[in-house]
Amino acid sequence: MELLAPVGSIRALYAAINSGADAVYLGLDGFNARAKAVGFTRDNIDGYIDLCHLHGVKVYIAFNTAIKEKELALLDEYAKACVRADAFIVADLGALDVFYKYDVPLHASTQMGVNNLKGALFLQSKGFSRVVVARETAKEDIIAIKKNTSLEVEYFVHGALCVSYSGSCLLSSMMSGDSGNRGRCNQPCRLPYSSDLGQKQGYLLSPSEQCLITKLNDLKEIGVDSLKIEGRLKQPHYVTTVVSQYRAVLDGAKADEKRVSELKKAFNRGEFTRGYLFDDTKEIMSPKVQSNIGVSVGKVVSCRGNEIKIKATAPLCDGDGLKILSGGKEAGGFGVKILKVDGDLYTLQAKCDCKPGSDVRRTLDRESADEDIFLKKIPVDISFSVDDDLNATLEMKRVGKSFACVAKVQQAKGSPLSEKDVSDSLSRLGDTPFEAKSVCTDLNGKAIFMPKSAINALRREAVAGLEKQLADAYIGEQARCDYSNCKSAIEHFDDSRVRQIIVNTDDFEVVRQLKCQKIIISYQIYDFSHFLSKIDIFLSLIENTFDVYLHLPPVVKGSETTLVDEIVKKCSSKISGLICENYYTVYLAKKHSLQALAGIRLNVYNSRFRRVSGVDGQIFSPELTLNEIRDTGEEGFVYAYGYLPVMTFCHCPVQVCTGCDCKTCAYNGDFYYHDKKADYLIKRTRIKRCYFELHNAAIVDISSKADKIRYNLYINMVNCNRDPLDVIHSVSFGGASQAGSNCAHLFRGVK
Numbered sequence: 191m192e193l194l195a196p197v198g199s200i201r202a203l204y205a206a207i208n209s210g211a212d213a214v215y216l217g218l219d220g221f222n223a224r225a226k227a228v229g230f231t232r233d234n235i236d237g238y239i240d241l242c243h244l245h246g247v248k249v250y251i252a253f254n255t256a257i258k259e260k261e262l263a264l265l266d267e268y269a270k271a272c273v274r275a276d277a278f279i280v281a282d283l284g285a286l287d288v289f290y291k292y293d294v295p296l297h298a299s300t301q302m303g304v305n306n307l308k309g310a311l312f313l314q315s316k317g318f319s320r321v322v323v324a325r326e327t328a329k330e331d332i333i334a335i336k337k338n339t340s341l342e343v344e345y346f347v348h349g350a351l352c353v354s355y356s357g358s359c360l361l362s363s364m365m366s367g368d369s370g371n372r373g374r375c376n377q378p379c380r381l382p383y384s385s386d387l388g389q390k391q392g393y394l395l396s397p398s399e400q401c402l403i404t405k406l407n408d409l410k411e412i413g414v415d416s417l418k419i420e421g422r423l424k425q426p427h428y429v430t431t432v433v434s435q436y437r438a439v440l441d442g443a444k445a446d447e448k449r450v451s452e453l454k455k456a457f458n459r460g461e462f463t464r465g466y467l468f469d470d471t472k473e474i475m476s477p478k479v480q481s482n483i484g485v486s487v488g489k490v491v492s493c494r495g496n497e498i499k500i501k502a503t504a505p506l507c508d509g510d511g512l513k514i515l516s517g518g519k520e521a522g523g524f525g526v527k528i529l530k531v532d533g534d535l536y537t538l539q540a541k542c543d544c545k546p547g548s549d550v551r552r553t554l555d556r557e558s559a560d561e562d563i564f565l566k567k568i569p570v571d572i573s574f575s576v577d578d579d580l581n582a583t584l585e586m587k588r589v590g591k592s593f594a595c596v597a598k599v600q601q602a603k604g605s606p607l608s609e610k611d612v613s614d615s616l617s618r619l620g621d622t623p624f625e626a627k628s629v630c631t632d633l634n635g636k637a638i639f640m641p642k643s644a645i646n647a648l649r650r651e652a653v654a655g656l657e658k659q660l661a662d663a664y665i666g667e668q669a670r671c672d673y674s675n676c677k678s679a680i681e682h683f684d685d686s687r688v689r690q691i692i693v694n695t696d697d698f699e700v701v702r703q704l705k706c707q708k709i710i711i712s713y714q715i716y717d718f719s720h721f722l723s724k725i726d727i728f729l730s731l732i733e734n735t736f737d738v739y740l741h742l743p744p745v746v747k748g749s750e751t752t753l754v755d756e757i758v759k760k761c762s763s764k765i766s767g768l769i770c771e772n773y774y775t776v777y778l779a780k781k782h783s784l785q786a787l788a789g790i791r792l793n794v795y796n797s798r799f800r801r802v803s804g805v806d807g808q809i810f811s812p813e814l815t816l817n818e819i820r821d822t823g824e825e826g827f828v829y830a831y832g833y834l835p836v837m838t839f840c841h842c843p844v845q846v847c848t849g850c851d852c853k854t855c856a857y858n859g860d861f862y863y864h865d866k867k868a869d870y871l872i873k874r875t876r877i878k879r880c881y882f883e884l885h886n887a888a889i890v891d892i893s894s895k896a897d898k899i900r901y902n903l904y905i906n907m908v909n910c911n912r913d914p915l916d917v918i919h920s921v922s923f924g925g926a927s928q929a930g931s932n933c934a935h936l937f938r939g940v941k
Contacts, residue, residue: 191409191410191415191416191440192212192213192248192415192416192417193210193211193212193213193416193417193418193419193433193436193437194211194212194214194215194250194344194364194416194417194418194441195211195213195214195215195419195429195432195433195474196213196214196215196216196223196349196419196420196421196422196424196429197214197216197422197429198216198217198229198421198422198423198424199229199426199628200229200230200238201426201563202422202426202429202868203216203229203238203241203242204426204428204563204564204565205427205429205430205433205563206247206429206433207242207245207247207565207566208430208563208565208566209429209430209433209434209437210433210434210437210441211247211433211496212247212248213244213247213248213249213250213276213416213436213796214231214247214248214249214250215249215251215252215279215418215422216238216249216250216251216252216422216424217230217251217252217253217254218231218232218251218268218271218272218378219232219263219374220268220618220791221253221261221265221268221546222252222253222254222255222373222538224252224373224422224423231247231273232267232268232271233277235251235271235272236238236271236274239274239275239804240274240661241565241623242423242584243631243660243664243665243768244568244623244657244661244664245568245623246661246664248276248277248418249275249907250275250276250277250278250279250297251255251275251277251278252279252299253265253268253269253270253278253279253281253282253285253289254279254280254281254301254370254373254706255281255282255371255373255550255811256258256281256282256369256371256372256793256795257282257284257285257795257796257821258796258814258818258821259795259796259818259823260619260818260821262285262288262796262798265285265288265289266291269288269289269291269292269294270292272294272488273292273293273294274665275294275474276294276295276669277294277295277296277297277319277320278295278296279297279299279322279363279656279791280296280297280298280299280302280318281299281301281302281371282733282793282795282796282799283302283792283799283802283803283870284794284795284796284797284798284799284800284802284803285796285798286316286419286647286676286798286802287459287677287798287802289673290317290676290677291363292675293670293671293672294670294671295319295320295669295670295671296317296318296319296320296671297318297319297320297321297322297344298313298318298320298321298322299322299521300322300323300324300325300346300356300357300388300705301356301357301358301419301534302321302322302356302672302762302773303324303356303358303744303745303772303791304321304323304324304330304356304772304773304774305323305324305326305327305331305356305745305746305747305776306331306334306335306746306747306748306751306774307328307331307335307338307339307751308751308773308774308777308778309773309774310323310335310339310341310778311338311339311428311777312776312777313773313775314339314340314341315340315676316676316802316803317671317673317675317676318341319340319342319669320341320342320343320415320416321335321341321342321343321344322344322345322346322418323335323343323344323345324355324356324745325345325346325351325352325356325400325466326356326466326745326747326840327345327354327466327467327747328466328467328747328748330546330749331412331745331747332345332387332412333412333413333673334416335413335695336412336413337357337413339447342415342416343413343414343415343416343870344414344415344416344417344418345409345414345416345417345418346400346410346418346420346465347400347401347402347403347405347406347417347418347436348399348400348401348402348403348419348420348421348432348436348453349399349400349420349421349424349432349457350397350399350400350420350421350452350459351397351398351463351465351474352379352397352839353379353395353396353475353837353839353841354836354838354839354884355744355745355837355838355839355840355881357370357516357606358371358744358791358793358814358838358869359371359375359379359836359837360790360812360834360835360837360886361378361610361836361884361886362374362375362376362377362378363813363935363940364836364886364888364934365378366836367935367938367939367940367941368471368939368940368941369455369792369813369941370728371811371812371940372442372940373786374940376702378395379395379396379439379505379837380393380395380396380480380481381395381480381865382394382480382865383395383860383863383864383865383870384863385843385846385847385863385864386861386862386864387844387847387848387861388847388848388849388856389748389841389855390477390847391847392478393476393477393478393479393480394475394477394481394843394846394847394863395616395837395884396459396460396475396476396477397459397460397463397475397476397841398459398460398461398462398463398464398473398474398475398645399458399459399460399463400420400464400465400764401450401453401462401463401464402464402465402467403416403435403436403445403449403450403453404445404450404464404467405437405464405467405468405852406436406440406445406663408467408468409608410432415416417436417440419432419433419436419577421457424456425559426563427456427555427558427559427561428456428457430558430563431452431453431455431456431558432453435449435452435453436561436575436696441570441939445741446534450462451485454484454485454551455484455485455555455558457482457484457659458482458483458484458485459476459479459480459481459482459483460476460478460479460480460483463476464835466615466726466840466841470845470846470851471841471842471846474841475841477846478518478519478520479515479518479519479520481520481879482513482521482553483513483515483520483551483553484511484513484548484550484551484552484553484554485551485552486503486505486550487502487503487504487506487512487550487551487552488500488501488502488503488534488536488550489501489546489548489549489550490544490546490547490548490550490908491535491577492546493542493543493544493545493546494538494918495541496531496540496541497537497538497539497540498537498538498540498542498544499535499536499537499538500535500536500538500550500724501535501536502534502535502536502550502929503534503535504552506524506526506528506536506538506552507557508526508527508528508530508556509526509554509556509560510525510526510552510554510555510556511523511524511525511526511552511553511554511556512524512525512526512538512540512550512551512552512553513550513551513553514542514549514550514551514765515546515548515549515551516544516545516548516549518751520652521542521543521544521548521903522542522543523553524538524540524541524542525554526538526556527539528542528888530652535740536712537661537662543927553701553938565623567619567623567624567626568588568623568624568625569588569624569625569626570586570587570588570619570624570625570626570627570656571586571587571588571627571628572585572586572616572617572626572628572629572630572652573585573587573588573630573631573632574612574613574616574629574630574631574632575631575632575634575858576599576633576634576636576638577634578634579662579924580598580599580600580601580636581596581597581598581599582596582597582598582638582640582648583595583596583597584596584597584648584651584652584655585615585652586624586653586655587656587768588624588651588656588660589907591656591659591660591663592632592656592659593652593655593656593658593659594652594655595648595651595652595655595754597640597644597647597648599636599638599639599640600638600639600640601636601638601639602637602639603635603639603640604639606636606637606638606639607633607638607639607640609631609632609633610644612632612633612640613629613630613631615642615645615646615649616629616631616645616649617629618649619649622653623657624653624656632757636738642682648712689900689901689902689903689904689922690709690710690827690902691709691710691711691902691903691904691905691922692709692710692711692739692769692787692809692827692902692903692904692905693709693710693711693712693905693907693914693918694712694904694905694907694908695711695713695714695907695908695914696713696714696715696716696743696833696908697907698724698727698728698731700907700914701713701728701732701830702731702922703707703914703915704914704915705731705734706735706846706895707863707915707918709737709918710737710738710739711732711735711737711738711739712738712739712741712768712769713728713739713740713741714741714742714769714908715740715741715742715743715757715875716873716874716875717874717875718753718754718757718876718878719875721757722757725757725760725761729760729761732764732765735765736766736920737766737784738764738765738766739765739766739767739769739787740758740761740765740766740767740768740769741768741769741771741789742754742758742768742769742770742771742772742775742778743771743875743877743881744771744772744791744838745772745840745881746772746774746877746895748878749878750877750878750879751774751869753877753878754778754877755778755781758778758782758784759782762784764784766784766785767779767784767785767786767787767806768785768786768787769787769789769809770786770788770789770792770805771789771790771791772785772791772792773792773803773924776788776803776804776805780804783807785807786804786806786807787804787805787806787807787808787809787827788800788803788805788807788808788809788849789809789839790809790812790829790835791832792805792808793811793813793843794808794810794811794812795813795814795818795824797821797822797823797824798821800824800826802831807827808823808824808826808827809826809827809828809829809904810827810828810829810901812828812829812834812890812934812935813934813935813939813940814935814936814937814939815935815936815937815938815939816828816898816899816936816937818939825901825906826900826901826902827881827901827902827903828892828899828901828902828903828904828936829890829891829904829906829934830890830891830892830894830899830903830904830905830921831887831889831891831893831903831905831906831907831910831917831920831921832887832889832904832905832906832907832908832910833871833883833885833886833890833906833908833909833910834890834906834934835883835884835886835888836870836884836886836938837883837884838881838882838883838884839872839881839882839883839884840879840881842880842882843863843872843882844856844857848863857874857880860872860873860874860909863884867887868887868888869882869886869887870885870886870898871884871909872884872885872888873885873908873909888930888931888932889910889928889930889931889932890906890931890933890934891920891921891927891928891931891932891933892921892927892930892936893920893921893924893925893927893928894924894925894926894927894929895936895937896920896921896922896923896924896925897924899936903921903922905918905921907918
């Protein structure tokens, strides 16, 4: 299995190479999902790609953000600068026309949300060679993808988890305009919330750090090809620790508690979880803590004024970072400033309100953090020999590759060169990528002379030649792709400007009320068992209504895909299409000859999405402004009314809030999470498993701006108590918007 390391800086790159990474992933100064990562630009990326290849390390460039229309030309320039990379990691299907121009393999980012075979088959048809499956993917789905596609599977093994399914989240952008889809998430999931279910308080949206170092054999058995470590915003010492520990286990070392402890020292939010493949909600979520708690190094003895006394189980030093946990909750944190040491009793300068016996955790080891990182040298074998005609041959070798160069030497008239003189000169490889593993000299019994400048020139020629040999060998073995069969045709909508309206509902009564209107009904299934028992009623309701779409959920796992497929098949003769919130749904629409309309979770940001994806229509991302929508030159729907779903959960928030399990389920209908300013509705979807949606607190209502909006309209009536006919009239022709509402980002935009 490939070990894939995160690189957010030059020092982190050196740390990854030194620690045994097989591949690294990094972003440039634009178009990557870690906008704060620094160091790599269009001007310098070629050199760093060459450097990695010289060390036999692959380079994957992350272009995993949503791309606005006006950015496509600039994206092309960035892609062109990276054509020597081993793969592009892509999140926006609308950007594929740019990447198809080059022969670089494409990896489907986890932001694409693929977690089942149908979604994987869809992406394979678009030319992808690898899918970074959603972190919530089930074992049976990974096995199915490996068995039925040619795709490589990359799986996340270590680091921070997004609480929202596959990182697809609108909460940050709706709160502040900092879009996670654009690499600028401000992590509102790490803030405290309260719930009206069980009166729970804490970090209810904050998952623990994931660690699968003890599960690598399990991942290998189910077919995982690449092990992805998260952390492009982490420090180099984190990269060193995590990569080296996983490298050791992959190379045969035991994944024992000592290794897990070392990983906790690097970063540990709420102890480790083994993620959705191996754990349940109680291990995945961390409601008591939301930041690094490191490892225990002692207990609080006393805490008075600006002094705290600690009985330590490990040595402390100035500059270490400490955090105090009291009753499992964070009580404070500070940097170590030692006032006095008496054996294992430390008196530190710190102001922290905590009780004796509280747990002391080290979150930063200053000595490790301050270590200088120098890129390791590549060991080479050097040989120098002289023949009877006074021809000197210098050869440098590295793992099956070698380069030899020849120069004339002279018969010595004075003091001849010794083998030691030659060896010393040749081993001085200085700032080259190499170091001399061995130097063998054979002067053939000749008394020779060669100026030092000539020896140095011969050495430089050998170094340059071996570098080229290694680079050429890497390029010759590099995977390249032919996308000639994937390039999309240029198509355009029929720009008739006849406004269409979609009304989304989960209520049969709304369907009855609206089925004779000249609108599209989108029926959203929240309880599949309930829908199955009443599917005949649904079909009879739409008997004479031709524009009806089923709105399928963004997450479907395992045997649930068969159930959803059967429902679509049974309805296919009566419905017009599917609202697609995941690529598996696009696959199903094509399979059953239905229209596919891209929903908001497919993040339609630009004009190329529709023709690349093959969908028949689209709801534009609610993160786009009207001007940005106009830039696309495309027709589509804008989110005109309703509570915007901003997160999808695969964990169980009911269990977080009540402590129940599936057998003692405490779910009793919709409930809310609250922060200091707002209330966020949580709604359940039940297929065979349960999934939950968190909705934005403020409702979207464009009524007061209706005269400025000439696009098709998407109206979401779920959990809205207004008369749908009134809403349709208001958002179509204008009226007063509801108090506290907004227009999503139609007039403000995101960063």
